[in-house]
Amino acid sequence: MATVTMAGVAAHFGRDIERTLAKLPGVIEQAREKGVDLLVLPDATIGGYLYDLQHPSVEVDSAPRAVGLDGPEVSAVAALARDMTVCFGVAERAVVDGAEVRYNTAVCVTGDGILGTHRKVHLPLGESDVYRAGDEFSAFDTPVGRLGMLIDFDKTFPESARSLVLDGAEILACLSAWPASVTDRSDRIRNDRQAHLFDLYDSARAAENQVYLVSSNQTGVLGGLRFLGQAKIVDPAGEIVAKTWAKGGLAIATADVSASIARARRSLNHINQRAEHAYRCTTSV
Template structure:
């Protein structure tokens, strides 16, 4: 495919959908102006994140949206020639709720993902998704991870094994409650480690977007970034709202990383089954 510009954002989104859609429109225009082909936005782009799990009053939860509803269609119209990944709270057919992501362009929805791994607090309000699948887009074959999903090696591996060369990781990852600075924040360290390790172990490009700012007393990290398949960070924001753009040849990066050691091809699946593992 040659050189591709990939944009990702650290941005704040809240419960006001009209505000969120205006911010999405502005970020899409900024990405388009930079020549980007792909833009990754955070978990909770529409409606904000699950920032305060202690409140069970429905007015404090993100609005649950129809996955084929007007808000999703509006983002697709705004995207036009761009490929845009964004997160929202999805209303299920039977009244259940999911943390979800959609990947859209002007042609409509290209791919969907529901968050599979839920924290104990999230499980009070959400149902888990059922698995991971990659999909084809004009910007290449992609897969999406939502927030806590990236803490599990199997999540990214499933998408890479399904042919994804780019993993879009949409997050609402918060700071540690007692950390005095970002450089000493345990969650900031974990956030960065997961981004780099998932890229390296699967030899893919990982595009990490995150919420920024504060909601209901929860402060989000920001730290959006684009990581190459050998662990190099090509572009990165700080903790404040910002967008960064990285230009790279995804196919060439993957080929170079896999030339000497091809992690996916050299797996030994038969050795990973617990009841077959021998200590000898």
């Protein structure tokens, strides 16, 4: 595909899965009407995010309902996607060593089914009370090119995005349920410390790897958390080329992804010019 139209979604998705599945056809159809090839929905699209980051609970009404990747919820989104590549977040129900566990998972689908998944590796604050951490970053092929996925806090760590780019990813899909600061609240989201960091990480991860980054996020309020929105498209120079700010909507941009990356890397190629022999081991302190 020579050019790709990418869209990051800022929208509110709560606990009511049936309501979400009734809402998604409108969101996906709006994107289709605008010619979108890659649509990135927020983290926790299916079932919503946690109510509280400090002391989350796995009680039925407090934690998102976990669903199987082979279940009707994922199949419903795939059917809606048809020829579009769609990324979205779920609380994944899985069985590990005979025990049922829950992961915070990003899923990428087309009408043909699941193309790739990513289980959130970095769990901030109390997330580890609810989710098990994933253990890898892997890119995969899609109709829009080779793609890698991150889930909100993952993008705080440069190694996450770099691992995906070293695995061939040309587009990073960053799915978030990223709230405003819970410790240093601002009257205006635009002035919030977390709003600044959210944009900073998006631009840094795109620029240092010279790839496109599509960032989605939840909006509105869920429990004690107020989400930032700020869906965006970032180009290989780290420039934000489309953004929703705090309100819901689609951030859309079209680009010849491979050509843009080649142009960005023509003189300064951050991947090929790494000096691995000079880097200290990052697996220990």
